[in-house]
Amino acid sequence: MDTFLQQLVNGLTAGSVYAVVALGYTMVYGIIQLINFAHGEVVMIGAMVAFTVINALAPGGLPPLVVVLVGTACAIPVCMLVGYSMERLAYRPLRGAPRLAPLITAIGVSILLQHLAMLVWSRNVLAFPQIIQNTTYTLAGASITSVQIAIIAVCIALMGGLALLVYRTQLGTAMRATAQNPHVAGLMGVDVNRVIAATFVIGAALGAVAGVLYGTYYGVAQYTMGSILGLKAFSAAVLGGIGNIPGAMLGGVLLGLVEALGAGYIGDLSDLCAYGWIADLMGEQCDGGHFILFGSNYQDVFAFLVLIVVLVFRPSGLLGERVGDRA
């Protein structure tokens, strides 16, 4: 039981990071129906900038929490700038072009950012300075660290803040109007370009925070970290219904849980020797041993397996509305 509970805690932590990254995908898609494949790289840049700042400040004797906060505070504006320039230079000139064109520039921007990061921060795996005292609490057999608690809390706060922004402010109203129909929103006095740029910038800021959280949680950062994280977050966004903000949150958390439980139990479930009649068939290969079909290295596969299953049975995602192709 404590193993199961622990897997839930693990899944919840990873899932909240996925959820925050997924928000970046879903917000952009909701407004301009573009899958911004470079979003994972924005997250990576956030982690890298924070790494540099934290590394520089760590020996300075400042309280660790302050150092991490300063690192985050530096990462956010850098990522916002990256998000804004990305939209301004790679996507805005292609507004109105066929949908495939911005999709391809998105992939291009992603490769560009990855290689820029490689030049700046080298190809090596960077060790995130472990400065925060990580206290472990035990709860009904499951241990949860202070960093995990902080990650879950920050993610909930970010999601709440975003929901407030979208549903309670003027900018949020403008965003929702643009999402419904950019032309009509423009006629009503909404500066569509500004709203779209704001969406990118907000998504990038969320990505920066996610990058720092990821870095402090796992303790490593590398220039390629954005691609798999981005793909998983994208899967989470699709799982929840792309374009739908609560959907991305739900999708992210769900994906994290499925991954943790999947990786935790697939080995035992696919152990052919655990099933009496198959073990008999296998004969001596099972003598006191195991014959495991799928090991825990299939962890990364679950995200995409879930994506395929959902797309087959509910093409618009869990919370997505069944709408026709809008563009």
Place this chain on the structure above:
Amino acid sequence: MNDMKLGITLIAAAVALAGCGEQKPAAKAEAKPAAAAPSVLEVKIGHVGPLTGGIAHLGKDNENGARLAVEEANAARTRIDGKEVKFTFLAEDDQADPKTGTTVAQKLVDAKVAGVVGHLNSGTSIPASPIYAQAGIPVISGSATNPKLTEQGFKSQFRVVGRDDQQGPAIASYLATTKKPKLVAVIDDATAYGEGIANEVEKTLKAANIKVLPREKGTDKTTDWKAVLTKLRGRRPDAVFYGGMDATGGPLLKQGRELGIKAVFSFGDGACTDEMTKLAGPAAEGLLCSQAGIPPQAADKRFLEAYKKRFNVDPILYAPFTYDAAKLLIAAMQKANSADPKRYLPELQKIDFTGATGKIAFDGKGDRKDAEMTIFTMQGGKLGPIAIVKGGKTMTYEEFIKGMK
């Protein structure tokens, strides 16, 4: 007009020919002194390692070791076949790049070297080995640990350092004899290296009647080990072995301790680096890991002093091994009384030599018999040697040092 042109051409040609004629004797005169002293035999010994790039310092360290051996042989006025030998040392840079490695190997073959010490990396040694083998030139690596190097069947390929697949048994037998675990969890990163070393560890542990949990796997990019570790925590292993690199091993160790796993964590040389402290933080304390060979400070004292005196630094990593490799080449030449690779190669194959790293003899593949493996532990953020495993037997580091003196 035509005739005149022809005439001028002829004159020019004559002048040119005359010029050539004049130069030739001069060239001959230059070559003469070497031939005039028949009692001196010139023997070229090559060394290859990366002298530029990220591990240039290790390449230089290797080169220094071999250079010291060659200089000592010259100073001792080594004689072969009644003649005094002048050893020439040719140091080449392979940039740790397989392609450059083959280019410089060819360059050394063309320069007619009698033997080669190198290369530093397995990745450059393996593609270079057929080039030396074709020319019949003996080559001894002091640092390439990939088993494939000597599995290719080249008679001229040797190494004085242990193989990766001897590391698994070493760390496993150390675990078994000193930590006495009842149940061990083995994890690997699904690469050829990680899976290979993990298989060897599992085999050795099972042979020592220790229970091993079903293998868990990640990839060489895994950063989230929590699901795997949580599952393992439920089984309560006494020790964990991970076959993989430090970039994935560091997070594994950190997350394991976060989950409250108290087991001993052990690794192969891929994760036997000081980087582990940075990657895993305080969780790295007390980890066990293995490396092929012996730490340089455990080498013969006389060598250490000579090296320090000559280069004004301490050897970093494999210098004692390249020193021994060069000494072996020279010793075999002396035994065969010839610097001809064809004639001294058989002597090298059956040599019995005591060098700076201890006793050296080769098996049929060209691997060192009973190569030493060193077990390290992390203490105060630094890796330090605690034991030497040789031929399945474990001795503490202090015992080994005493034996070397």
